[in-house]
Amino acid sequence: MKLTNNRYYFDYNATSPLSNSVIEWLARGDFFYANPSSIHTSGKESQKIINSVGHFLFKHFHLNGGFNLLFHSGATEGINTLLKGAISKLSKRESGVDFFYWGTDHSAVVNSCKNLNYNYRFNKIDSNKNGSCDLSKLLKQLEKCDQPAIVNFTWVNNETGIIWPLKYIEEIKKKVECFIHVDAVQSIGKVENYRQLSSLVDAYTYSGHKFGAIPGSGFSFVKEGYPYQSLIEGGDQQEGNRGGTINTMAIHSLEIALKEMNEKIDVKDAKKAKRFIEDEISKLMGSKGIIVGKDADYRNSNTINILIYGFKADQLLMDFDLAGMDVSIGSACSSGLLKASSVLQEMGYNQEDSKSSIRLSFSPYLTYKDAQEYLTKITPIIKKYV
Ligand code: PLP
Numbered sequence: 001m002k003l004t005n006n007r008y009y010f011d012y013n014a015t016s017p018l019s020n021s022v023i024e025w026l027a028r029g030d031f032f033y034a035n036p037s038s039i040h041t042s043g044k045e046s047q048k049i050i051n052s053v054g055h056f057l058f059k060h061f062h063l064n065g066g067f068n069l070l071f072h073s074g075a076t077e078g079i080n081t082l083l084k085g086a087i088s089k090l091s092k093r094e095s096g097v098d099f100f101y102w103g104t105d106h107s108a109v110v111n112s113c114k115n116l117n118y119n120y121r122f123n124k125i126d127s128n129k130n131g132s133c134d135l136s137k138l139l140k141q142l143e144k145c146d147q148p149a150i151v152n153f154t155w156v157n158n159e160t161g162i163i164w165p166l167k168y169i170e171e172i173k174k175k176v177e178c179f180i181h182v183d184a185v186q187s188i189g190k191v192e193n194y195r196q197l198s199s200l201v202d203a204y205t206y207s208g209h210k211f212g213a214i215p216g217s218g219f220s221f222v223k224e225g226y227p228y229q230s231l232i233e234g235g236d237q238q239e240g241n242r243g244g245t246i247n248t249m250a251i252h253s254l255e256i257a258l259k260e261m262n263e264k265i266d267v268k269d270a271k272k273a274k275r276f277i278e279d280e281i282s283k284l285m286g287s288k289g290i291i292v293g294k295d296a297d298y299r300n301s302n303t304i305n306i307l308i309y310g311f312k313a314d315q316l317l318m319d320f321d322l323a324g325m326d327v328s329i330g331s332a333c334s335s336g337l338l339k340a341s342s343v344l345q346e347m348g349y350n351q352e353d354s355k356s357s358i359r360l361s362f363s364p365y366l367t368y369k370d371a372q373e374y375l376t377k378i379t380p381i382i383k384k385y386v
Contacts, residue, residue: 008325013158013361019212021260022253032248046248053255061197067221074218075185075207076108082203084112085229086150091118095147103346105154129348130296131162142176149178156186159330159343160293161303173200189364190300192267202226212257217250271301273371278304288386307357308385314338316358319381328359
């Protein structure tokens with residue numbers, strides 16, 4: 001299936017097209033333009049929409065009491081607010097704070113908490129080639145902390161599609177006291193149980209443009225008692241938790257997009273279709289390349305990271321592009337210089353190999369028929385390199 005610009009779009013992890021129901025709603029034009037903080041009738045109507053989206057989100061994600069909902073502009077803002085804010089708040093106490101993250105986390109996690117002028121320790125959790133960690137080692141590190149700890153887990157890695165098993169959180173919470181934030185951005189529609197959230201986690205963050213809502217919208221669930229500190233100061237919108245006029249239209253689109261996803265999604269089928277593409281690519285590559293993380297215990301339904309030894313990712317990307325397919329590279333390319341993917345390096349790949357992988361991230365609604373069609377387009381490119 002092609003997009004309206006006649007391209008094959010395999011970059012859903014970067015951003016997804018608007019969902020059909022959001023497009024239909026926008027085409028109808030029945031918008032809520034009034035400021036929900038205004039006390040006139042139209043403002044109250046907008047506020048009603050915000051409240052009803054809030055109720056929907058709690059129900060949709062099976063979270064009852066004990067959590068607050070924060071609307072923001074997307075996951076980068078949500079993550080900065082929750083992680084930087086908590087580090088800042090806790091480090092004001094005498095004891096300081098320990099922050100744990102993974103080198104494979106999104107730059108929104110790694111960079112927002114780097115080089116802060118606070119009393120905190122920055123602890124990196126080591127990742128292995130399957131994108132997992134040694135849980136007992138992490139538990140020992142946490143047990144040794146003599147000050148409050150905040151830990152970030154990324155549920156689904158955006159470059160590899162590897163799922164971090166949230167069930168480990170139970171073990172961690174049983175043994176140590178710490179605040180846990182989950183970057184859940186890539187989970188929606190790509191993990192079988194994405195709606196079933198654990199109330200053991202202290203905060204979750206999501207981004208609307210990753211699942212068909214209007215870009216510039218996102219939300220976080222934040223447990224009562226989490227060391228919350230507002231990042232965006234301004235008016236007292238959202239009970240003073242985030243200044244700035246609330247984006248009613250974008251927030252409304254979150255509910256519309258999630259409802260459509262829930263009605264249409266079949267994660268198991270999409271996963272099978274993805275596996276079909278991936279197995280065929282593996283066969284074509286033989287020993288000349290690998291699918292990154294293929295042996296990981298848990299993987300999502302839409303992401304394939306292909307590493308072909310000895311070739312540069314930007315060269316591969318150009319070939320896909322010329323053949324009408326939008327794919328992405330984890331390795332950043334600036335001023336003509338290709339940088340190695342930090343995610344792959346963190347997983348133990350060397351510099352050269354970390355410059356040789358491309359990511360295909362399909363629609364979460366991928367079908368077997370789509371997969372067959374896509375494979376006929378992908379095969380000639382892979383064959384050129386192996
Ligand atoms: N976290 C993960 C895992 C992501 O994939 C992304 C975006 O790619 C972000 C955070 C940042 O999201 P946003 O674009 O909404 O700021």
